[in-house]
Amino acid sequence: MADTPITQPTDFIRAAVIDDLNSGRFTRVHTRFPPEPNGYLHIGHAKAIGVDFGIAEEFGGQCNLRFDDTNPVKEEQEFVDNIKADIHWLGYDWDDREYYASDYFETLYEYAVKLIQKGKAYVCDLSADQIREYRGTPSEPGKNSPYRDRPVEENLDLFGRMRAGEFPEGARTLRAKIDMASGNFNMRDPVLYRILHASHHRTGDTWCIYPMYDFAHGQCDSIEGITHSLCSLEYEDHRPLYDWFLDELEIYHPRQIEFARLNLSYTVLSKRKLLQLVREGLVRGWDDPRMPTLSGLRRRGYTPEAIRDFVTRVGVAKADSTADIALLEHCLRDDLNKRAQRVMAVLRPLRVVIENYPEGQVEELDAVNNPEDPSAGTRKVPFSRVLYIEQDDFREVPPPKYFRLSPGREVRLRYAYFIKCERVVKDAAGNVVELRCTYDPATRGGNAPDGRKVKATIHWVSAEHAVEAEVRLYDRLFQVEDPDEAPAGQTFLANLNPNSLEVLSGSYAEPSLKTAQAGSLFQFERQGYFAVDPDTADGKPVFNRAVSLKDAWAKIEKGQSGDGG
Numbered sequence: 001m002a003d004t005p006i007t008q009p010t011d012f013i014r015a016a017v018i019d020d021l022n023s024g025r026f027t028r029v030h031t032r033f034p035p036e037p038n039g040y041l042h043i044g045h046a047k048a049i050g051v052d053f054g055i056a057e058e059f060g061g062q063c064n065l066r067f068d069d070t071n072p073v074k075e076e077q078e079f080v081d082n083i084k085a086d087i088h089w090l091g092y093d094w095d096d097r098e099y100y101a102s103d104y105f106e107t108l109y110e111y112a113v114k115l116i117q118k119g120k121a122y123v124c125d126l127s128a129d130q131i132r133e134y135r136g137t138p139s140e141p142g143k144n145s146p147y148r149d150r151p152v153e154e155n156l157d158l159f160g161r162m163r164a165g166e167f168p169e170g171a172r173t174l175r176a177k178i179d180m181a182s183g184n185f186n187m188r189d190p191v192l193y194r195i196l197h198a199s200h201h202r203t204g205d206t207w208c209i210y211p212m213y214d215f216a217h218g219q220c221d222s223i224e225g226i227t228h229s230l231c232s233l234e235y236e237d238h239r240p241l242y243d244w245f246l247d248e249l250e251i252y253h254p255r256q257i258e259f260a261r262l263n264l265s266y267t268v269l270s271k272r273k274l275l276q277l278v279r280e281g282l283v284r285g286w287d288d289p290r291m292p293t294l295s296g297l298r299r300r301g302y303t304p305e306a307i308r309d310f311v312t313r314v315g316v317a318k319a320d321s322t323a324d325i326a327l328l329e330h331c332l333r334d335d336l337n338k339r340a341q342r343v344m345a346v347l348r349p350l351r352v353v354i355e356n357y358p359e360g361q362v363e364e365l366d367a368v369n370n371p372e373d374p375s376a377g378t379r380k381v382p383f384s385r386v387l388y389i390e391q392d393d394f395r396e397v398p399p400p401k402y403f404r405l406s407p408g409r410e411v412r413l414r415y416a417y418f419i420k421c422e423r424v425v426k427d428a429a430g431n432v433v434e435l436r437c438t439y440d441p442a443t444r445g446g447n448a449p450d451g452r453k454v455k456a457t458i459h460w461v462s463a464e465h466a467v468e469a470e471v472r473l474y475d476r477l478f479q480v481e482d483p484d485e486a487p488a489g490q491t492f493l494a495n496l497n498p499n500s501l502e503v504l505s506g507s508y509a510e511p512s513l514k515t516a517q518a519g520s521l522f523q524f525e526r527q528g529y530f531a532v533d534p535d536t537a538d539g540k541p542v543f544n545r546a547v548s549l550k551d552a553w554a555k556i557e558k559g560q561s562g563d564g565g
């Protein structure tokens with residue numbers, strides 16, 4: 001527990017927790033994060049993790065990791081392993097409290113038997129389609145199942161035989177006996193158990209009946225002594241059902257509080273849809289850097305700090321809303337600006353020969369590693385007669401306000417000299433393939449002793465020393481703000497951005513990047529933040545552009561403050 005009472009809650013959930021501690025309803029805080037291992041975690045889960053683990057941490061409590069593994073057909077060990085890795089990567093830990101709904105299958109079975117004995121549950125022989133038909137509509141009450149009034153003894157017998165595997169899949173279910181006329185569909189005799197002759201990734205073939213999520217979730221929370229069961233808004237309508245189970249079973253009662261899910265512009269966050277993208281090969285896998293999964297974001301270059309900052313800034317609310325992806329990108333820039341080492345890399349190279357620079361001469365120039373962090377020091381960058389600059393930093397016919405290189409014009413090479421473009425070399429097709437330049441030896445370090453000015457500084461690499469690299473430039477995976485708004489008759493896939501990936505195979509980076517390790521992060525000067533991809537092979541690094549330097553969010557914020565830009 002916090003030593004001093006916390007009195008300034010930042011949101012309604014924290015306010016409720018404080019109330020509960022002050023009123024004595026609870027004397028401790030114990031939450032859980034309950035993923036279903038049927039996919040990888042995404043940025044929406046990061047929000048739930050921030051709420052569940054974050055609140056436990058702030059109130060000196062505990063947070064369990066509990067896998068909701070009640071559906072053996074969709075769940076896999078691969079997902080369990082990756083979910084755990086992702087939570088640890090975000091910086092949270094559950095100590096030894098790693099639980100599974102399947103740990104409680106026996107207890108849940110006993111709970112079901114108790115409901116049957118109390119006359120509160122019955123074995124129903126209606127098919128899934130019939131159950132749906134009998135359920136009614138929002139305006140019409142449902143109809144009672146003809147099996148609803150089976151005697152307790154018969155129900156006990158049939159339920160036992162369901163467990164023993166005597167019936168085929170779909171033949172029977174166990175249902176709660178609540179109220180087929182309830183205004184809340186969840187209360188219209190919901191199914192508690194179904195027959196599934198499927199192997200479970202943990203319990204193997206021990207069971208052929210499996211509890212429904214709704215029958216498992218609240219009871220698992222109860223068994224684990226969870227105080228605050230924090231979940232997303234879609235469970236608000238399930239709360240009366242969870243309360244009914246706990247009351248009828250006469251077991252410990254956690255408090256459930258719902259919050260709005262995170263939605264993100266230009267992004268889908270449904271596991272079903274993410275799975276579809278992976279299965280249909282529309283992305284390279286769950287960790288494709290365009291995916292909103294934590295593994296995709298990590299590969300892209302996102303840091304846990306940036307994601308946690310984003311989740312905090314989005315906050316916790318009761319009403320649904322959509323966060324701007326520009327805010328997520330802003331959080332990453334903010335974080336990497338402080339710690340990413342600056343380097344020079346030329347994405348689309350144009351060869352430059354400095355005619356008056358001696359052949360064979362190499363100078364080691366000092367370059368600053370991070371202007372935001374003096375302790376990061378400096379490094380040496382080799383300079384020689386043949387360089388690469390960015391194609392875009394040269395225009396044969398410069399448009400107005402273009403101050404970079406063009407014939408007859410002088411610019412500064414970062415950390416090096418002023419150079420002047422003397423001549424352009426073209427291929428047979430008329431494309432510029434090389435620039436012939438001269439340099440001014442007196443401008444070493446970037447200033448002219450005579451005080452003459454240049455209007456642009458550009459980056460470069462030494463051709464002989466640079467390391468050849470592949471650079472992957474990413475754009476949004478979807479080209480519209482709400483990918484679910486598809487044209488009539490089409491799905492969200494119609495909104496995929498056909499240009500979400502551009503691969504540059506002939507880029508060059510300064511030699512310090514020859515040994516860059518997968519996962520390390522750099523700022524390529526003037527271009528953006530880049531992460532070294534695991535595809536990096538001996539001698540040829542592969543870089544993912546995490547985010548460009550242009551900050552759309554800062555612009556939005558400025559606009560909102562009335563500054564006008």
Ligand code: ATP
Pocket residue numbers: 033034035036037043044045047048068230231232260261262263269270271272
């Ligand atoms: P989907 O509906 O895509 O299958 P889910 O909610 O079923 O996702 P779970 O693995 O059950 O996925 O989610 C674990 C926890 O994370 C749940 O408590 C759920 O409410 C929460 N969660 C999932 N998506 C979001 C989101 N977009 N924003 C906030 N919390 C989320």
Ligand code: MG
Pocket residue numbers: 036
């Ligand atoms: Mg779920």
